[in-house]
Amino acid sequence: MDALKLIAQDSMKENVPEVNVGDLVRVHVRIKEGDKSRIQVFEGTVIAKKHGGISETFTVRRVAHGCGVERVFPVHSPVVEKVDIVRRGKVRRAKLYYLRGRVGKAAKVKEAIK
Numbered sequence: 001m002d003a004l005k006l007i008a009q010d011s012m013k014e015n016v017p018e019v020n021v022g023d024l025v026r027v028h029v030r031i032k033e034g035d036k037s038r039i040q041v042f043e044g045t046v047i048a049k050k051h052g053g054i055s056e057t058f059t060v061r062r063v064a065h066g067c068g069v070e071r072v073f074p075v076h077s078p079v080v081e082k083v084d085i086v087r088r089g090k091v092r093r094a095k096l097y098y099l100r101g102r103v104g105k106a107a108k109v110k111e112a113i114k
Contacts, residue, residue, distance in 0.1 A: 008054040012076050019058055019075075021046050021096060022089025022109045027060060027073055028081040039081060042071055045089065045109055047096040061099060063107070068100060088112040 019025060026043045044062030047070070051057060056075040061068060073080050089109040099107050 012054055016075055017083045017085060019046055019049070019083060019085065020088070021049055021094060022091035022112075024086040024089065024109075025060060026084040026086055027071075028083070029073070030079050030081055043086070044069075044071075045096070045099070047099055049094075061096075063103075088114070 023046045024043070025046055026041055029040050029042060031038055031040045042060060042062070044060040046058050047061045048059040049056070050059075054076055057072050058075065059070055059072050061070045063069070073083075088111065090112040091109060096109070099109075
């Protein structure tokens with residue numbers, strides 16, 4: 001079991017941003033097309049965080065052209081270049097799955113005042 005923990009610690013990132021549920025984030029993802037690669041930006045609201053350690057993930061939701069799109073990003077994946085936090089959200093739930101059934105202004109999350 002200790003050998004698994006050592007292997008997991010080697011592949012974990014050091015500078016992981018503190019992403020919370022309700023935050024509006026901009027995720028920079030490396031896309032490989034053939035022998036070329038480029039950076040694609042996916043911006044949306046974090047609706048869930050799962051697991052912990054090496055298998056930690058967060059789910060980002062956005063509405064593109066009237067259609068809801070969700071992507072799950074592993075925190076420690078080398079494909080995720082960086083995560084920018086656009087604004088902090090004020091929520092009272094651990095999972096924001098109820099946003100899937102809402103449209104327009106009803107799907108907004110209030111901004112956290114610091």
